[in-house]
Amino acid sequence: MMLRIEDLRKRYSGVEVLKGVDLELRKGETKVIMGPSGAGKSTLLKCINLLVRPDGGRIFINGEEITSKNDVYRVRQKIGFVFQEFNLFNHLTVMGNVTIGLTKVKGMSKNDAILKAKEVLRAVRIGEELWDRYPAQLSGGQKQRVAIARALAMDPVLMLYDEPTSALDPQLSMEVLSVMRELSKRGMTSLVVTHELSFAIEAASSIAVMYDGRIVEEGRPEEIIRSPKTAEARAIFKGRLNYVLV
Numbered sequence: 615m616m617l618r619i620e621d622l623r624k625r626y627s628g629v630e631v632l633k634g635v636d637l638e639l640r641k642g643e644t645k646v647i648m649g650p651s652g653a654g655k656s657t658l659l660k661c662i663n664l665l666v667r668p669d670g671g672r673i674f675i676n677g678e679e680i681t682s683k684n685d686v687y688r689v690r691q692k693i694g695f696v697f698q699e700f701n702l703f704n705h706l707t708v709m710g711n712v713t714i715g716l717t718k719v720k721g722m723s724k725n726d727a728i729l730k731a732k733e734v735l736r737a738v739r740i741g742e743e744l745w746d747r748y749p750a751q752l753s754g755g756q757k758q759r760v761a762i763a764r765a766l767a768m769d770p771v772l773m774l775y776d777e778p779t780s781a782l783d784p785q786l787s788m789e790v791l792s793v794m795r796e797l798s799k800r801g802m803t804s805l806v807v808t809h810e811l812s813f814a815i816e817a818a819s820s821i822a823v824m825y826d827g828r829i830v831e832e833g834r835p836e837e838i839i840r841s842p843k844t845a846e847a848r849a850i851f852k853g854r855l856n857y858v859l860v
């Protein structure tokens with residue numbers, strides 16, 4: 615297993631928001647997490663990246679427990695995190711955003727960093743004409759693809775996406791989702807919080823439904839959409855069967 619989560623728990627000011635989450639992700643697999651607002655989806659992703667410290671349970675990456683580690687930076691290097699609100703460095707160009715982690719964190723030479731950046735920017739379809747622009751001069755979809763490139767540049771073993779298209783209109787969302795889909799098809803292990811059913815159907819091997827701090831149901835996209843077993847999953851997929859492309 616690339617990622618194994620056992621009985622993960624988190625409280626904020628005494629209120630439990632993760633109530634024992636178990637989740638597994640195989641290498642090369644893409645899993646989508648869906649659930650209502652407040653279910654704990656963001657908190658779960660942040661725990662995996664150690665942006666949030668869990669209160670209980672364990673997280674393993676490639677068999678190595680990360681929850682007991684103090685070396686947060688080493689763990690984060692292995693994991694790419696893409697946020698809803700892009701989180702680019704506004705004072706740096708596209709090229710600067712992608713190379714900074716390579717030079718500062720990985721200690722690469724400037725030239726090597728630029729070579730690597732070109733490769734990942736091409737992979738997310740950000741053309742050369744955009745490399746010298748600042749984030750303010752990009753569309754939301756372009757910003758998010760640069761954010762994905764920045765994460766990919768670090769050669770992560772796992773990508774986490776937290777509602778990466780929810781700030782984008784449908785057209786720009788499509789650009790981002792198609793890049794994510796390509797990465798998944800090429801074998802990037804990914805855990806994706808999104809409401810985009812079409813992405814889940816085309817790219818994910820399973821959908822996990824999260825409700826009130828727990829994974830309440832999990833299944834292959836077509837199966838869970840067609841015949842959800844729990845009331846929580848039914849509430850999410852009700853009336854959306856037409857998304858199933860069979």
Ligand SMILES: Nc1ncnc2c1ncn2[C@@H]1O[C@H](COP(=O)(O)OP(=O)(O)OP(=O)(O)O)[C@@H](O)[C@H]1O
Binds near residue numbers: 626631649654
């Ligand atoms: N830093 C924090 N301090 C206190 N409470 C928090 C904090 N972060 C999240 N919470 C609470 O924890 C619960 C789970 O939040 P979380 O953001 O993980 O849910 P979510 O499923 O991602 O929701 P959304 O789809 O709205 O982002 C919510 O009730 C939220 O108010």
